[in-house]
Amino acid sequence: MNPLASLPDTPSLRRSALRQIIIEGGVTELDEPVELSSGAMSRYFIDGKRALCSGADLALACVCILDLIAEQRVEVDAVGGLTLGADQFAHGVAILGELHWFVVRKHAKGRGTDKFVEGAELAGKRVLLVDDVITSGGSSLTANERIRAEGATAVLATTLVARSDEPFERFATAGIPFIPLFTYADLGLPAVGTE
Numbered sequence: 001m002n003p004l005a006s007l008p009d010t011p012s013l014r015r016s017a018l019r020q021i022i023i024e025g026g027v028t029e030l031d032e033p034v035e036l037s038s039g040a041m042s043r044y045f046i047d048g049k050r051a052l053c054s055g056a057d058l059a060l061a062c063v064c065i066l067d068l069i070a071e072q073r074v075e076v077d078a079v080g081g082l083t084l085g086a087d088q089f090a091h092g093v094a095i096l097g098e099l100h101w102f103v104v105r106k107h108a109k110g111r112g113t114d115k116f117v118e119g120a121e122l123a124g125k126r127v128l129l130v131d132d133v134i135t136s137g138g139s140s141l142t143a144n145e146r147i148r149a150e151g152a153t154a155v156l157a158t159t160l161v162a163r164s165d166e167p168f169e170r171f172a173t174a175g176i177p178f179i180p181l182f183t184y185a186d187l188g189l190p191a192v193g194t195e
Contacts, residue, residue: 003056004063004096011067015181018057018064022160023187026051033195036163038135040192048132048160052088062092064181065158069097069128072179074155077125078102080147082139089130090119100125104143116146123151134159134180135192137167141174163192 008014026047033041052058069076080090080102087103094101100120108114127147129140137157144154154176162168162180171178184191 003059006056007060007063011064011071014060014064014067018060018160019182019186021057021060022046022048022051022182024051025053025057026160027187027189036135036192038138038163038192040135040164042163042192043195044189046133046161046163046187046189048085049088051160052132058088058092059096061160061181062089062096065089065093065128065130066097068158068179068181069156072156072177074128074177075126076128076155078120078122078152079128079130080104080119080143081130082106082143085132085139086130086143089132093128093130099128102127102147104146117150121150122147125152126155127152129154129157129176131157131159133161133163134167135163137170137178140167141170144174144176161187163189165191 008017028045030043033043052061078100079093080086083103090101102117102119105116108116131140140157157171157176157178159180162183
């Protein structure tokens with residue numbers, strides 16, 4: 001069965017369907033705040049991996065990312081980011097968009113070639129940085145440092161959900177356009193740090 005055959009016909013309908021999937025399958029309200037990877041605390045946990053564990057739902061998210069690339073009229077050669085939040089999008093978007101994929105390790109491999117970046121050779125490539133959920137942007141900015149060291153340029157960064165306004169400022173400072181598929185407000189949630 002082709003998971004793309006049943007996707008909604010337009011970018012806005014696809015985005016609306018994806019929003020519902022994230023709200024229903026990825027947002028959990030907790031009794032007590034938990035620490036996020038950014039170090040911030042929140043009672044709301046957004047699990048993008050669980051929300052998109054179905055192949056059809058992941059395909060929808062990847063098509064929404066391709067819609068975003070088309071809307072922004074940017075040329076992209078490769079897609080990826082810091083493992084583990086970027087991996088499913090790196091692979092899915094690369095397959096559907098006929099792009100190269102890469103993932104950035106959190107630590108160098110420690111043996112063999114001892115690389116941080118796995119997958120595509122990035123020298124001279126225009127890169128889309130992806131992640132599942134971003135609160136501060138730290139993971140994607142770390143990935144950006146690694147890809148720049150490989151000779152690549154990030155031309156756009158995105159995520160399923162931006163949990164606060166901080167990443168907009170941090171990406172702007174880094175000179176990278178940042179356009180999330182959804183913000184905390186789109187999901188009816190408070191910004192992290194304002195709860």
